[in-house]
Structures are given as C-alpha cells and as structure tokens.
Amino acid sequence: MSEQAQKSRSGEIVDKHRRYLFEAVFNYYETPLPLQRGRGVHLYDFDGREYLDFFAGIVTVNVGHCHPRVTRAIQEQAETLQHVSTLYPTAPIVELAEKLAQITPGELSKTYFTNSGTEANETAVLLAQLATGAQTIVALRHSYSGRSSVARSLSGQSVWKMQSNQIASVVHAPAPYCYRCPFKLTYPDCGVACAEDIEEVVATTTPGVIAGFLAETIMGAGGFIVPPPEYFPIAVEIIRRHGGLFIADEVQTGFGRTGGAWFGIEHWGVEPDIMTMAKGIANGSPLGATVARADIADEFGGGFSISTFGGNPMSCAASHASITVIEEEGLLDNAAAVGAHLRQRLEELRERFPIIGDVRGMGLMQALELVVDRDTKEPAADAAKQIMEETKARGLLVGKGGLYGNVIRVGPPLNITAEQVDEGVEKLSAALAALP
Ligand SMILES: Cc1ncc(COP(=O)(O)O)c(C=O)c1O
Secondary structure, three states: OOHHHHHHHHHHHHHHHHHHOOOOOOOOOOOOOOEEEEEEOEEEEOOOOEEEEOOHHHHOOOOOEOOHHHHHHHHHHHHHOOOOOOOOOOHHHHHHHHHHHHHOOOOEEEEEEEOOHHHHHHHHHHHHHHHHOOOOEEEEOOOOOOOOHHHHHHOOOHHHOOOOOOOOOEEEEOOOOHHHOOOOOOOOOOOOHHHHHHHHHHHHHOOOOOOEEEEEOOEOOOOOEOOOOOHHHHHHHHHHHOOOEEEEEOOOOOOOOOOOOOOHHHHHOOOOOEEEEOHHHHEOEOOEEEEEEHHHHHHHOOOOOOOOOOOOHHHHHHHHHHHHHHHHOOHHHHHHHHHHHHHHHHHHHHHHOOOEEEEEEEOOEEEEEEEOOOOOOOEOHHHHHHHHHHHHHOOEEOEEEOOOOOEEEEOOOOOOOHHHHHHHHHHHHHHHHOOO
C-alpha cells in the first residue's frame, strides 16, 4: 500500500467507527488512533509510526503483541477444531482448567469458562448466591466489574452505571483508597477503618447475612488503588463471620501483573473462595473464567447452564500458550523486578513534577494520580487528558482512569525490559514537561 493509501485507510477507519459503532464505544485521544499491527511491546499505526505500549490493550497483552508461541497455538487449534460449545468436552478446555487449578491459590479447583470479565463476575455472584442461599453482595466504591446489569450495579463509579437501576442485592463499602481516605484518616493510624467499616455496612444495609464480598485486589479502573496490607485479612474475616464468600476479582491483576505471584490476592495472604479472571488470561483472545473451591462450585448444581463460546478451543489454546510463556520466560519475576524499576522511575517523576500527587501500584501495574494542588488534592483531569495527547505525540501509549479521570495508568506487557521502561518514562517525563 502506498503512503497516501495507508493514510486514507486510517481516516476511513476513524470515519466508519464514528458512523457504524455506538457512540458509547469510545476511543482514546482527540483524533482516535487506528492501529495496524503489533509486535512485542510495540504497536504500529497506518503511517508505520511505532508506539511503545505501556497499556497492553487494557493490561491484557501480558506476553506481548503477537507472541509467536501464542500465535502458533491459535493457528494450530484453528486448523484442528474451532468450536463445539460447552456441550462437548475438548482437550483445550480440560487442559486449561487443570492448569488454572494448579496456579490459583488455596483450594480453588473448578472452573466455569465464559467470554469476558463481566460474565466471570456474573457467574461468581450467582454461584455465591446459590452456595450460601443468601442474596446480598458487598462490593466496593470506586470499583469496576463490567457492563452487564449486575456488573454495573457492582461497579462503584457513576460514569460506568449509565442509566440502569441498581439491583437491590448489591451494597457498597468504602474503598481502601488511602490517598483519598473516605474517613479522612492516615494509614497506619487509621486502624484500617475502611475494612472495619464493612461490619457497619453489613449491619445497616443488609439483612445481616450475606452471599459474598466481591473486590478487585487492586482497583483497576478506579486508578490502581492498592489496599493496605491489613485490608483483606480484616475485610474477609468480617464477611465470613456473616456467612459470605470472598470473590477476588483478578480480571486486571491476574496472570503475573502484580509481580512475583500469579494473582494479586497472594500478596495479602488471604485465600479466596471464588476468583474471577479475564483480560490477561489469554493475551487478548476472548475468555473469562470463574474458578471456585470444589465444594462451592458443586453448589451451582447440575441444572441447565450454558455458555456457547465459553471455553472456546482457540481461546483456551491461546491461554495455555500464554501461561506457558509466563512460566518459561520467568515473567512473574520480570514483572516484579522491572516493576520495581518502573516504580522508582515514577517516584523520581513525582519529585520533579508537583502535579503528581500520588504514585501507586504493584509490579507492572503502576499509576500516577494528577492533582492541581498537592494540599487540596483537587483532581487534575484536564492535565491527564493532555498527558494522553502529549505521550501519543511522542510515541507512547498509556491508560487513563480513576473516578475523577485524573489517573495515568501504566501496565505494559510483562516481558518489557528495564531499558524499554526507561525509554517510556523519558517520553512521559517530556509529556509532563510540556504541560502549561
Ligand atoms: C476488574 C475488572 N473486572 C471486570 C471487568 C470486565 O471485564 P470485560 O470488559 O472483559 O467484561 C473489567 C474490565 O475492565 C475489570 O477491570
């Protein structure tokens, strides 16, 4: 294709996107960025411009774009068996379920496969309700759980709820958001009031007996909010005392993202009863999974439940290959080591730029919260928008999030090197320096 033809192809895609997709399927950037191809930690647009990818398709492409091993697994599976539905057992579905039983913590051992994180959370909520006979789910403010009716009710951010009515059986506890403590306290003198408050939430907004507590181990769309070390042990003890199950939403934090462990919850030393996952599970192929203890999974019963595409052989093959790459390339360790390096570089930026109010995260899941003033902590949402444009102009893709739209999120593929992190941080630094 000639240079001119490539350019007009790019414009045509943006134009057709506007014309034929729902407006709610929004794109990043004032002028959206159609991407033509990807390789490793890089993406390329239709002009052949290279971008260092610090967001990995929303923390999903864990082993890099078009990893040859994952591509080969999909190709081989596509030539063998593409789809039969969950009505028939296949080798890819059972092999992946066995692998998940091995790498998930505690006694998690049985899986229900679906297509997305939303469905994984839907399945987990239904399972908790069936297993306990109770209805109420405690979720968290600032959370994001997906886009179905139940998932939008679980989500703790008004912008993601659209116009839906909150379903009656979901209540929200305060977020463990230390930078903006809901109780205006400071850790550790706070006594982890956000966790202790769950007792009050259960006593005042539920029948006193609950089905479960669904929480992201690091709140992704909320702006990579990391709970303090005591949070989950306290919160889960309260939940279990009231009959509830603990559902860990590992959709963003799963598969090595937090460094040194397969799943985020392992950093808190608490074993979930149910875990949900998607995103990084298959490096970008559509797949969701709800993994539970066998005794809990069995409470789902043997009735009618089907997911036509759930556990699709190609997605399962992609997932198995991706997990193998993480193991063979030592990516849990790389995420920890390069994540620590990234964190140090971001802390250096905080020293130079007063607009950075907070740096937080774990492993290769790190964020900058931008504020107009460090004392008032007024969110700097316009600056975050501008950083998106300035980084794009410099060939760097980052993510944005947080209730106030003022958090820059960094979540590159887990096989990124320290040198590539340095290159990206330099671009981010230049973008910050370009702010008025
Ligand atoms: C923590 C979390 N849970 C659930 C979901 C929903 O996943 P999906 O978009 O695959 O439905 C998301 C998506 O961003 C998420 O971040």
